[in-house]
Amino acid sequence: xxxxxxxxxxxxxxxxxxxxxxxxxxxxxxxxxxxxxxxxxxxxxxxxxxxxxxxxxxxxxxxxxxxxxxxxxxxxxxxxxxxxxxxxxxxxxxxxxxxxxxxxxxxxxxxxxxxxxxxxxxxxxxxxxxxxxxxxxxxxxxxxxxxxxxxxxxxxxxxxxxxxxxxxxxxxxxxxxxxxxxxxxxxxxxxxxxxxxxxxxxxxxxxxxxxxxxxxxxxxxxxxxxxxxxxxxxxxxxxxxxxxxxxx
Amino acid sequence: xxxxxxxxxxxxxxxxxxxxxxxxxxxxxxxxxxxxxxxxxxxxxxxxxxxxxxxxxxxxx
Numbered sequence: 001x002x003x004x005x006x007x008x009x010x011x012x013x014x015x016x017x018x019x020x021x022x023x024x025x026x027x028x029x030x031x032x033x034x035x036x037x038x039x040x041x042x043x044x045x046x047x048x049x050x051x052x053x054x055x056x057x058x059x060x061x062x063x064x065x066x067x068x069x070x071x072x073x074x075x076x077x078x079x080x081x082x083x084x085x086x087x088x089x090x091x092x093x094x095x096x097x098x099x100x101x102x103x104x105x106x107x108x109x110x111x112x113x114x115x116x117x118x119x120x121x122x123x124x125x126x127x128x129x130x131x132x133x134x135x136x137x138x139x140x141x142x143x144x145x146x147x148x149x150x151x152x153x154x155x156x157x158x159x160x161x162x163x164x165x166x167x168x169x170x171x172x173x174x175x176x177x178x179x180x181x182x183x184x185x186x187x188x189x190x191x192x193x194x195x196x197x198x199x200x201x202x203x204x205x206x207x208x209x210x211x212x213x214x215x216x217x218x219x220x221x222x223x224x225x226x227x228x229x230x231x232x233x234x235x236x237x238x239x240x241x242x243x244x245x246x247x248x
Numbered sequence: 249x250x251x252x253x254x255x256x257x258x259x260x261x262x263x264x265x266x267x268x269x270x271x272x273x274x275x276x277x278x279x280x281x282x283x284x285x286x287x288x289x290x291x292x293x294x295x296x297x298x299x300x301x302x303x304x305x306x307x308x309x
Contacts (some may be wrong), residue, residue, distance in 0.1 A: 028262065052254055052295075071253070071256075073301075076297065077300070081296070081298065081299055085296065086299065088276070091249070091250055091252075091253040092298060093249075093253075093257075093298065093299045093300075093301050094298060094299065094300040094301060095260060095302055096260075096299040096302060096303070099260040099261055099290075099303050100260060101257055101258060101259065101260040101301035102256050102257060102258060103257070103258050103263075105254050106256040
């Protein structure tokens with residue numbers, strides 16, 4: 001592993017114990033359920049899912065509860081340990097999306113929630129995803145988009161790290177935040193069709209309660225009318241059937 | 249790691265088939281063991297029930 005990957009992996013090993021307090025309780029749980037719903041929109045409910053950067057298994061659990069079976073992959077052993085405890089019926093492996101350890105056409109759906117921004121080679125990860133999907137099957141990625149708020153994050157991360165402000169931010173991992181156009185280009189470039197990209201999420205789980213309640217109330221309006229202010233981006237597409245490739 | 253997962257696993261780097269050696273197994277699956285690529289011979293450990301299929305760059309040519 002290179003230094004940047006090691007840094008992400010070590011960070012998540014450290015936060016594995018506390019991760020679910022962030023996303024599986026209080027406002028964080030609402031937030032995670034919302035993005036899970038966006039990702040689920042185009043997925044079959046009874047297929048075999050691969051979840052890239054599965055973390056503690058929150059989306060694997062969501063998918064299994066909907067009726068499917070799931071395999072999770074993550075670079076952090078600590079996170080995978082938590083996921084295995086949470087979802088005993090599912091399979092997990094340590095690995096990276098950029099070189100997937102799965103045979104061609106093994107999955108009916110591939111998801112990635114809040115992990116795509118860490119990829120150094122997103123093109124490679126999408127090419128690998130294309131390979132392991134069965135023809136006709138969907139992919140959906142939810143990641144931080146580039147907008148007014150996230151544009152300043154890398155600088156903030158570097159400053160807080162330089163000042164040793166551990167609580168302030170997660171750290172500088174060289175994360176990449178994408179625009180709608182960039183996500184479309186990446187998905188089409190990998191060979192996916194029926195590509196749809198939308199911005200979602202406005203109410204952040206870290207907001208104080210009254211502000212969160214207000215932000216949550218106006219979230220659908222923002223997603224519909226001022227999507228640039230929504231901080232996540234949800235991109236989906238599907239692998240074409242063989243006869244569709246001939247037509248392209 | 250459940251044995252059924254082996255059906256869809258391959259070497260992350262050369263995509264060759266993996267051969268399973270089991271050191272310890274219980275009712276939940278394989279606890280300790282090794283997955284060895286039959287094509288490029290790289291070995292991937294299974295420990296605490298979790299396979300580690302990150303590429304071993306130093307041993308892949």
